[in-house]
Amino acid sequence: MFTPCYHRLFWFFILFTLMPKAYAQNFSMGLRLGPSISWSAFGDKDAKGNFNTQPKVGYLIDGIISFPLKKNYSFFTEFGFKQSGRRIKFNENTWENNATYRFIDLSMALRKSFTVHIKKDVSTRCFVNIGPNINYWLDGHGKIKTDVLSSSYDVVFNHEPDANFHHDYMNDVNRWLFGMDLGIGADANITKFHRLLFELRFSYGHTYIGKKTGTSDIDILGFQDNIKSNFKTLTFTTCYFFDFDLRKSKFGKSTKDKDIRRRR
Numbered sequence: 001m002f003t004p005c006y007h008r009l010f011w012f013f014i015l016f017t018l019m020p021k022a023y024a025q026n027f028s029m030g031l032r033l034g035p036s037i038s039w040s041a042f043g044d045k046d047a048k049g050n051f052n053t054q055p056k057v058g059y060l061i062d063g064i065i066s067f068p069l070k071k072n073y074s075f076f077t078e079f080g081f082k083q084s085g086r087r088i089k090f091n092e093n094t095w096e097n098n099a100t101y102r103f104i105d106l107s108m109a110l111r112k113s114f115t116v117h118i119k120k121d122v123s124t125r126c127f128v129n130i131g132p133n134i135n136y137w138l139d140g141h142g143k144i145k146t147d148v149l150s151s152s153y154d155v156v157f158n159h160e161p162d163a164n165f166h167h168d169y170m171n172d173v174n175r176w177l178f179g180m181d182l183g184i185g186a187d188a189n190i191t192k193f194h195r196l197l198f199e200l201r202f203s204y205g206h207t208y209i210g211k212k213t214g215t216s217d218i219d220i221l222g223f224q225d226n227i228k229s230n231f232k233t234l235t236f237t238t239c240y241f242f243d244f245d246l247r248k249s250k251f252g253k254s255t256k257d258k259d260i261r262r263r264r
């Protein structure tokens with residue numbers, strides 16, 4: 001499993017080994033969005049037998065900035081918002097906890113691009129990328145369903161449980177969640193400086209949402225939960241890129257124009 005230490009090492013590796021090429025004044029900016037499907041993975045063997053994990057549909061929207069490196073590599077970082085969660089069935093699959101969580105999403109990765117020839121004179125650019133991700137857990141809400149009742153709730157962090165069954169009191173949780181991303185995809189130019197990119201990404205969550213003593217309590221008879229679990233997420237996104245070359249933007253400016261600006 002990956003630890004936060006590995007994320008820091010990856011970051012320093014990018015900064016001090018590969019980033020000098022990025023200062024060549026070429027970069028790209030874009031908007032990335034798309035749907036996601038998440039599953040909860042339990043670390044406890046008993047929990048795996050008592051809980052049945054269902055897929056949870058979500059989405060994300062990120063801003064992205066990318067810098068070219070040598071040999072068709074690039075480094076990019078993303079920052080934005082995502083919504084995911086967990087659907088858990090228990091009590092012999094007669095109860096369901098359908099929870100929706102919201103996160104600030106931050107990721108960075110190293111990408112390798114290469115040309116794939118589909119047929120003669122027809123080719124496309126494909127890529128693979130890998131890197132760490134960090135999520136900060138903002139808030140959440142959900143719904144408990146049984147064969148006889150249905151009740152909505154809001155997530156409340158670090159608060160003593162009471163008789164309010166519209167609150168899920170979550171204590172000793174990890175609101176900073178670390179993981180690793182692996183993505184594949186393709187991109188194509190729309191115009192000279194505009195690109196459209198498609199990516200299928202798998203995110204392996206390392207951090208459990210609950211610590212060893214973490215609890216999740218709702219004052220409803222029969223409710224049970226185990227938050228010693230992490231997320232596995234599959235995301236399909238589309239990104240619209242704007243490419244910039246600051247060196248070329250300076251071409252065509254005469255020395256006469258520079259002299260005029262100096263006099264002013």
